[in-house]
Amino acid sequence: MxxxxxxxxxxxxxxxxxxxxxxxxxxxxxxxxxxxxxxxxxxxxxxxxxxxxxxxxxxxxxxxxxxxxxxxxxQAQPPKLKEIRLTPQIEEHDYETKRRQAEKLLASGDAVQLVVKIQGKEGQRAKSLLEQLLKDLAEAGKQETGIQLSGKQAAVRVNPL
Incomplete structure (x- = not known):
């Protein structure tokens, strides 16, 4: 100017x-x-x-x-990655709180890493929890990686639309 x-x-x-x-x-x-x-x-x-x-x-x-x-x-800055941690035996109210928190982060333009801590034989339960959460977040974000089960955690990354 x-x-x-x-x-x-x-x-x-x-x-x-x-x-x-x-x-x-x-x-x-x-x-x-x-x-x-x-x-x-x-x-x-x-x-x-x-x-x-x-x-x-x-x-x-x-x-x-x-x-x-x-x-x-x-605008030039890359989106930040925020992590949200859950457990497989999460209550319905807590699940809704985490879902709203993830939607808010995705709406603000940040990517979200959803992590479920696993103990023992909770792998399938953690995977189904993440699948349900991905289904609920479909309007706010798009899944970037597949659900990764590794050792003590299951994780998936969701990018904003």
């Missing part, structure tokens, strides 16, 4: 504070008008001749640019 004195073009296509077209004006005239109105002169595009510029309330343009940069940075 190019502001005020950094604009080098000799003539500008100027738009006022309220969006009214002020026509073709010289650079100095536009800068003087911006100072009088206590506003910033912002160049919106460098690819046309004369470049279109607009008057914006002082500080607003910089805040908007910072907000856009922050959003771009947020």
């Amino acid at each position: 190019i502001l005020n004195e950094k604009i080098k073009a000799s003539e500008l296509q100027l738009t006022g504070l309220d969006g009214e077209n002020l026509g073709l004006v010289s650079r100095e005239e536009a800068l003087n008008l911006a100072r009088q109105l206590k506003a910033d002169l912002v160049c919106t595009s460098l690819y046309s001749s004369p470049p279109p510029c607009k008057l914006v309330a002082r500080g607003t343009a910089k805040r908007e640019a910072d907000k856009e940069k922050q959003e771009a940075r947020k």
